[in-house]
Amino acid sequence: MTDLTDNERRHAAALAAIRESPYLNARCGSMVELAEPLEDLLPLYEHNEDWDDVQLDEGMLRCALRFTDLGAQWVTTGGLPELYGEYRILHFYDVFEQDGGPAPMPDATDFQRQFLSELRSFDTTPRSGAGMMSFIRMQSNASPLEIWYQDIADIGGDPYPSGFLKMDITYCQYLDALLLTKGTYGWQYLYTDMPLGGRGHQGTVGHLQRMLQVFPEIFPQHDYRELRERLEARL
Numbered sequence: 245m246t247d248l249t250d251n252e253r254r255h256a257a258a259l260a261a262i263r264e265s266p267y268l269n270a271r272c273g274s275m276v277e278l279a280e281p282l283e284d285l286l287p288l289y290e291h292n293e294d295w296d297d298v299q300l301d302e303g304m305l306r307c308a309l310r311f312t313d314l315g316a317q318w319v320t321t322g323g324l325p326e327l328y329g330e331y332r333i334l335h336f337y338d339v340f341e342q343d344g345g346p347a348p349m350p351d352a353t354d355f356q357r358q359f360l361s362e363l364r365s366f367d368t369t370p371r372s373g374a375g376m377m378s379f380i381r382m383q384s385n386a387s388p389l390e391i392w393y394q395d396i397a398d399i400g401g402d403p404y405p406s407g408f409l410k411m412d413i414t415y416c417q418y419l420d421a422l423l424l425t426k427g428t429y430g431w432q433y434l435y436t437d438m439p440l441g442g443r444g445h446q447g448t449v450g451h452l453q454r455m456l457q458v459f460p461e462i463f464p465q466h467d468y469r470e471l472r473e474r475l476e477a478r479l
Contacts, residue, residue, distance in 0.1 A: 251307050258423050262316045267462045269321045271371055273313035279335050282308035291340040297384035307416035317371035325454045330369045331427030339364045356405045388414045393432040411435045424466050428455045434474040441479045
């Protein structure tokens with residue numbers, strides 16, 4: 245494929261590295277089909293009349309990917325410490341055409357209902373059904389748009405619904421982080437302000453520690469110092 249953008253080439257190479265690694269047993273998406281670029285999906289109000297004042301920053305227009313099946317589910321093999329991961333980045337057409345955000349709980353406040361109505365998932369775990377998702381918040385007059393993470397764990401809280409955490413990361417930075425983490429379960433916690441030192445997060449911490457132990461060996465072309473520092477800051 246010769247017509248890929250620089251960012252698309254990076255993600256195609258990352259997926260190929262997962263598929264070809266002798267240390268990962270993986271089920272991968274395909275790089276064959278490309279859809280329209282993000283700018284061709286504008287204006288946003290044609291998808292949702294409430295999005296007339298939602299702004300996409302220039303960075304998103306440059307970094308957005310045209311792949312329709314970008315993702316992988318994998319597990320380490322060959323005697324390495326057990327490690328799992330999955331991601332599937334949706335094309336923005338599929339993001340924008342979602343009927344709505346996550347369903348609110350019956351006792352949700354008006355603020356929580358409004359907040360959930362603004363969320364659209366863009367990274368999911370469909371192959372495993374692990375229940376982890378990342379969302380972009382289609383919020384009026386906000387730039388850059390917020391990125392939120394949902395887990396089945398007891399995280400987050402008032403005034404937001406339980407189970408959701410805001411990430412200190414932009415959409416483009418999220419894509420960059422995927423090049424490092426390959427969708428390792430729980431990597432999103434590294435980009436939140438949530439402390440991970442409590443007993444309830446031992447499983448997540450152990451999984452991230454194994455990632456930082458194994459990945460420098462599997463993917464020596466990447467520098468994992470920043471992720472290590474982020475984990476240490478949350479312990």
